Amino acid sequence: METFEFLGFNLHAWITIITIFAMFSVLLFTRLRSDIVFLSAVGILYVTGVLSTEEALSGISQTSVVVVGVLFVVIAGLTYTGVLQWIVKALLGMPKTYTRAVTRLMIPVAALSSFLSNTTVVALFVNIVKLWSKKLGISPSKLLIPLSYASGMGGVCTLIGTPPNLIISGLYEQKTGEAMNILATTIPGLFCLAVGILSIIALRRLLPNRKSPEEAFESTGDYTAELLVPADNPNIGKEIGEIGLNNIPGCSLVELRRFDDENIVSPVPDDEPLMGGDRLIYAGQFVDLVEIAYKHGLVSADHPVFHYDEVQQSKHHLRTAFVTFGSSLIGTTMGTNGFEKGNHLSLVAVSRRGSRIEQSPREVVLQAGDTLLLDSVRELHTDTGAMRRDLHFFESEDIPNFGAGTYISCLVMIAMVALSALGILPLLQSAILAVFAMLLFRCCSPEQAMRSINWDILMVFACSAVLGMAIQKTGIAERLATGILDVCGTNPIVVMTAVCFAGTFITEFISNTAAGAMFFPIMYEAAEKLGYEPYPFLIALMIAVSSSFATPIGSPTHMLVYGPGGYRFSDFLKIGLLMNIIILIANIFIVNVVYPLTPLNP
Numbered sequence: 067m068e069t070f071e072f073l074g075f076n077l078h079a080w081i082t083i084i085t086i087f088a089m090f091s092v093l094l095f096t097r098l099r100s101d102i103v104f105l106s107a108v109g110i111l112y113v114t115g116v117l118s119t120e121e122a123l124s125g126i127s128q129t130s131v132v133v134v135g136v137l138f139v140v141i142a143g144l145t146y147t148g149v150l151q152w153i154v155k156a157l158l159g160m161p162k163t164y165t166r167a168v169t170r171l172m173i174p175v176a177a178l179s180s181f182l183s184n185t186t187v188v189a190l191f192v193n194i195v196k197l198w199s200k201k202l203g204i205s206p207s208k209l210l211i212p213l214s215y216a217s218g219m220g221g222v223c224t225l226i227g228t229p230p231n232l233i234i235s236g237l238y239e240q241k242t243g244e245a246m247n248i249l250a251t252t253i254p255g256l257f258c259l260a261v262g263i264l265s266i267i268a269l270r271r272l273l274p275n276r277k278s279p280e281e282a283f284e285s286t287g288d289y290t291a292e293l294l295v296p297a298d299n300p301n302i303g304k305e306i307g308e309i310g311l312n313n314i315p316g317c318s319l320v321e322l323r324r325f326d327d328e329n330i331v332s333p334v335p336d337d338e339p340l341m342g343g344d345r346l347i348y349a350g351q352f353v354d355l356v357e358i359a360y361k362h363g364l365v366s367a368d369h370p371v372f373h374y375d376e377v378q379q380s381k382h383h384l385r386t387a388f389v390t391f392g393s394s395l396i397g398t399t400m401g402t403n404g405f406e407k408g409n410h411l412s413l414v415a416v417s418r419r420g421s422r423i424e425q426s427p428r429e430v431v432l433q434a435g436d437t438l439l440l441d442s443v444r445e446l447h448t449d450t451g452a453m454r455r456d457l458h459f460f461e462s463e464d465i466p467n468f469g470a471g472t473y474i475s476c477l478v479m480i481a482m483v484a485l486s487a488l489g490i491l492p493l494l495q496s497a498i499l500a501v502f503a504m505l506l507f508r509c510c511s512p513e514q515a516m517r518s519i520n521w522d523i524l525m526v527f528a529c530s531a532v533l534g535m536a537i538q539k540t541g542i543a544e545r546l547a548t549g550i551l552d553v554c555g556t557n558p559i560v561v562m563t564a565v566c567f568a569g570t571f572i573t574e575f576i577s578n579t580a581a582g583a584m585f586f587p588i589m590y591e592a593a594e595k596l597g598y599e600p601y602p603f604l605i606a607l608m609i610a611v612s613s614s615f616a617t618p619i620g621s622p623t624h625m626l627v628y629g630p631g632g633y634r635f636s637d638f639l640k641i642g643l644l645m646n647i648i649i650l651i652a653n654i655f656i657v658n659v660v661y662p663l664t665p666l667n668p
Contacts, residue, residue: 078116079540085110086533086584090576099455100577101522104529111536121535125528129494130236134229135524136497141182142518143504144479147471158198165267167202168212171195172263175213176220180227180255181479184217188623189458192630207276210627211638212266215615215645217623219262222612223255224248224483226493229527230582230611234604237534237586248486248493251608257656258609258649265648272641276632293364297342301362307336309362317348318401318428320412320441332412332441349414349427387457388629389436395456401428405456415439435618435629455522458626475509527579534583543587550592558596558663562603563654565589566610570646573611574620581611594666602661609653616642 072080089107092098112122125131158174161167171191178187191213199206221228225235225248235246266273295302301309312319312334321332323345331338346364389395400406400413406428413427417437423430430436438457482500486493504510510518537543554560565588573581589607593600614620618628618638627633 074545075542076540078114079542079545081114081116082111082536082540082542086537093576099522101525101529104526104533104580108529108532111533116536116540117532121539122532124535125530125532128233128236128528128531129239130229130232131524131528131531133226133232133236133494133497134527135519136494136501137226138183138519139501139510139515140479140482140497140504142515143475143500143509144182145518146510146514147469147475149472149475149479152472158194160201164204164208164270167204167209168266168270169263171198171209172212172216172259172266175216176223176259179217179220180223180252181483182227184221184228185622185626188214188217188626192626196630205275207631207633207637208270208273210631211273211633211641214621214623214627215262215266216259218612218614218621219255219259219649222609223252223259225250226483226497227255228612229523229579231608233527233531233534233579234582234586234608237531237583238590238600238604241590245492247489248483251605253660254605254609254653254656258613258652261652262645262649265645266641269641269644272644274631274633274637274640276637293346293348295340295342295344295346296363296365299340299342299363301340302342304340305336306334306338306340309340311340311346311362312336314348318413318426320347320349320414322346332410333406385440385459387438387440387459389432389434389438390456390458390625393432393434393456395432396434397431399429399431401426412441413438414441435633437629458629471507471509474507475504478503478507478509526577530577530580530583533580534586537584538587538591543591546588547591547595550588551595556596558593558598558603559654559658561592561596562589562606562657563650565592565603566606566650566653569607569610570613570650573614574617578611578614578621582607585611597666599664599666602657602663605661606653606657609657610650613646613649613653615645615649 075083085107089103092103093100108117108122108125111117112119158170161170175187175191192210195209195213196206199209218228222231225231225246231251235250239245306312306319306322319334321330322334322338323330324341324343395403395405406412415438416423416425416427416430416432417439418433418435432438478500481503482496485491485496485499490496491499501515505512505515550561550564554564565585569581569585572585585607586604589603590600593603614624616639618624618633618635620638620642624638631637
């Protein structure tokens with residue numbers, strides 16, 4: 067077994083290759099949680115002896131992994147004190163042309179993404195862009211893709227802006243004992259951002275002009291109807307299910323209102339008794355509703371109470387959300403999956419690509435990107451793990467208050483970056499001090515801080531580092547580096563371009579964190595075999611693995627704008643493929659200008 071070798075790879079190398087390919091396949095073609103998939107891959111490599119116990123568990127203790135976890139809390143402090151909202155309010159304004167609108171949008175988004183989580187920034191801006199685009203008379207789909215692209219390009223401008231930068235810099239420090247400066251990617255990143263903004267403006271005709279999904283939800287009278295139970299109705303006292311009011315073709319019973327709206331039942335169980343004066347609120351198609359209403363002795367309510375503007379000020383929590391990629395709801399209907407009952411909410415309507423689906427909402431087979439209008443008489447806890455994995459809610463329940471905390475959290479963030487950039491403290495220490503300051507000055511509560519930590523992302527991050535270690539330990543990185551040199555020759559620019567191109571392609575289908583961890587050993591080995599310092603090669607790799615523009619699954623931020631923009635998969639391909647090529651060329655050019663290739667010391 068130990069002497070087994072095939073195509074230059076030993077048994078452990080083949081186990082690693084098969085495991086990684088299997089992992090990619092599962093991520094692409096199933097809806098399994100990514101953290102479980104990554105953890106399973108590490109488990110396989112540990113059980114088969116590819117990794118030792120110490121190596122399998124090393125990802126948890128990686129400095130870069132701990133930094134990401136700590137930064138989640140720093141970001142929470144900025145979010146809950148309203149820093150992001152304050153910046154948005156101060157910077158956007160009312161530009162008169164599309165060119166100015168794109169510039170006014172992309173620059174602040176990129177700046178914020180350089181220091182904050184890309185997903186947090188985009189989640190905040192999605193609602194703002196939707197409102198802003200109405201004022202400007204521009205379709206949101208013309209601005210939401212640039213919004214997502216700006217967050218990705220801004221993220222590469224600092225080491226803390228995106229996870230791949232942290233993991234690549236962390237692996238580099240492990241290899242060489244030298245830490246990268248937090249601003250190592252700033253100049254190349256800014257150059258690529260400028261090229262990206264100009265490219266978006268030049269290619270704006272390739273951006274789709276889609277109808278916003280929320281336009282389908284603007285008038286609740288179009289998709290809800292209220293029926294009143296008269297005092298002399300013969301069905302009073304009978305159960306809703308017995309009468310058949312929960313099973314009207316083409317319609318869903320959203321809720322039942324009783325005793326002057328003091329008692330609201332939602333979802334409505336089959337065993338709920340019908341009482342005089344009850345108001346039944348339906349959603350869906352209403353072609354047969356009038357006939358069934360007469361059959362059951364129901365009449366139209368004099369004053370429909372289910373209006374969007376009224377419901378925002380009542381006991382209701384009417385929320386819009388879209389079905390995320392990888393959601394367990396995909397391929398199911400709300401009538402069968404138990405999601406409504408488990409979360410105490412009702413589905414009112416479904417919109418797909420900007421148009422409401424004219425079908426009973428609970429009978430719609432859900433797809434990724436579908437926009438849902440949900441009603442709940444309880445406060446929705448949308449930050450729970452299950453809700454976050456299945457749905458992304460457009461609006462935040464946490465409304466920040468501007469005040470002293472806004473300025474304090476800003477100063478804390480600036481101090482953290484300055485301490486690290488000037489070399490006074492390592493990044494981890496400065497980030498931990500920033501967390502203490504955020505909690506001390508009550509920029510966020512301990513509960514908010516703990517809720518802000520995304521454990522799923524941390525697990526993927528830790529496992530990615532371990533898989534990168536396995537690629538290097540088993541000799542795969544060295545063999546691939548040798549193969550690249552055999553194909554590309556000994557020209558360092560060509561080799562750098564080839565590896566970056568491969569990284570850009572792969573990151574369209576897997577997380578950029580995983581791509582960064584897996585291509586790090588390949589790029590490092592290739593640079594050393596050519597006889598050059600790996601530093602410039604790794605800077606180029608950081609930008610490459612975060613340059614995923616061509617598919618909506620290439621970045622979490624693309625997924626955030628996919629539903630609200632009413633996009634189709636092909637919309638990203640049309641402009642994204644060109645953007646990939648343009649940014650790759652800009653990346654290779656600027657990195658070699660800022661960081662000229664240096665031969666290794668003999």
